Amino acid sequence: KQEVTQIPAALSVPEGENLVLNCSFTDSAIYNLQWFRQDPGKGLTSLLLIQSSQREQTSGRLNASLDKSSGRSTLYIAASQPGDSATYLCAVRLQGSSNTGKLIFGQGTTLQVKP
Amino acid sequence: NAGVMQNPRHLVRRRGQEARLRCSPMKGHSHVYWYRQLPEEGLKFMVYLQKENIIDESGMPKERFSAEFPKEGPSILRIQQVVRGDSAAYFCASSRTPEQFFGPGTRLTVL
DSSP states (O other): OOOEEEEOSEEEEETTOOEEEEEEESOOOEEEEEEEEEOTTSOEEEEEEEETTOSEEEETTEEEEEETTTTEEEEEEOSOOGGGOEEEEEEEEEOGGGOSSOEEEOOOEEEEEEO | OOOOEEEOSEEEEOTTOOEEEEEEOOTTOOEEEEEEEOTTSOEEEEEEEETTEEEEOTTSOSSSEEEEOOSSSOEEEEEOSOOGGGOEEEEEEEESSSOOEEOOOEEEEEO
16 A cells, blocks of 8 residues: 655745755555645645656756655755745655556645745 | 636535535546545545546545536535534545646535
8 A cells, every 4th residue: 555654744944945855655656746735724736746757857946856766755945935835745646557546645744934 | 727616615514414515627627536635634535537437436435425527517526414524625636637736625614
């Protein structure tokens, strides 16, 4: 059974710091991995999607990497800003016969960036 | 192109009543997914539908819950005889490619 874990559960940093959020998964047979942002009381915003054949994806100050063999992904945020404060979720989609499209989510990392 | 739309955004029901949650996918998307986020828990998959077909309902509780995605109109998640434990945020996502796009959610409160 695929399990997704995110560490740390919460993180507080001063503005301007570069930071790394971690996501690990137990079964390396994934189709893709997606990083989301969730603001309090709101829906999810897709940040980056990495296909299983890719090693990383970049969007602006965000960079996500994927190492399938070790079951890990990291989300790197450069020059953090108070507006980055939110909960960050990673989710994996299974491959093969289990690939019905459903996403399996981690519990999230709640980030606070202090001015 | 409007995003995924869900209504109502907030729904209050008394125990034993029915709850109907609606989801309109993004234009051109024929795949709809429902997820539930219980208080202090992560998002859990419930059901995956394509037009008029349920593809995967492995995350749906066996009783009281049902979902449909008719040929015309929005996808509906229906919860019969709601109990307090059904209080949660229910999110819908749609896709055409591997990337899923989420709606703002419906927050269900059962009194």
